[in-house]
Amino acid sequence: MAVSGIEVLVFDVLGTMVDEPGGLRGALREAVPGADETSSDRWLALWQEYVEREVRRVNARERPYADSGVLDREAAELVAGHAGLTDADTVARLAGAGRRLEPWDDSVAGLARLAGRFPVLGLSNASRASLLRLDAYAGLRWHQALSAEDAGAYKPAPEVYRLALDAAGCPPERVLMVAAHAWDLRGAQGVGMRTAHVARPVGDPPRADDTFDLAVGGLDELAEELTRG
DSSP states (O other): OOOOOOOOOEEBBBBBBBOOHHHHHHHHHHHTOOOOHHHHHHHHHHHHHHHHHHHHHHHHHHOOOHHHHHHHHHHHHHHOOOOOOHHHHHHHHHHTTSOOOOOOTTTTHHHHHHTTOOEEEEEEOHHHHHHHHHHHHHHHOSSSSEEEEGGOOOSSSSHHHHHHHHTTSSGGGGGGESBBBBHHHHHHHHEEEEEEEEEETTTBOOOOOOOOOOESHHHHHHHHHHHHH
């Protein structure tokens, strides 16, 4: 079902526009060339679980805000200990893997198509420095890219979504949050934004009780829905 009255589009980046788990897995295999798939998957899970836990701690104010670059460095050092990595340069490159993530097949062209009709904002939990380099690496071209670092919190904290609303300069019901993660869209709904779920292989699918405005299979379908009529 098409939605109307949308003035600004806001996109999650990690997982929605780029393949974050795939990029991290590739960086782990590069760091430990002889590792088997089971080991790589175990280290990836360890990395993700660590970052997710620390994000929750930051949002619960159990830990002072630390940007994504700090959390990635800590996660890389944790994984390095499990994998037996001792070379400092290898660990440093692994810690920067989040700046070298490949876009999904439809991300670059789909974003450009939508940017021809709407102002488009990126809204990411990545730090400002990481987001700058990631966007350049993946070829993502925004009208404005916003980092959760500016809110001193991480999505789904409401203050992060308010960064996008402040930038949009219009009522929240005229701003559409686009994400592959249902938890992200629930956070956006909490501040009154409209929502569109984009199916990705690594996303968080909607629950039966979720009521998002759109559910699409990719950015081309999103463009068709938003430009219908």
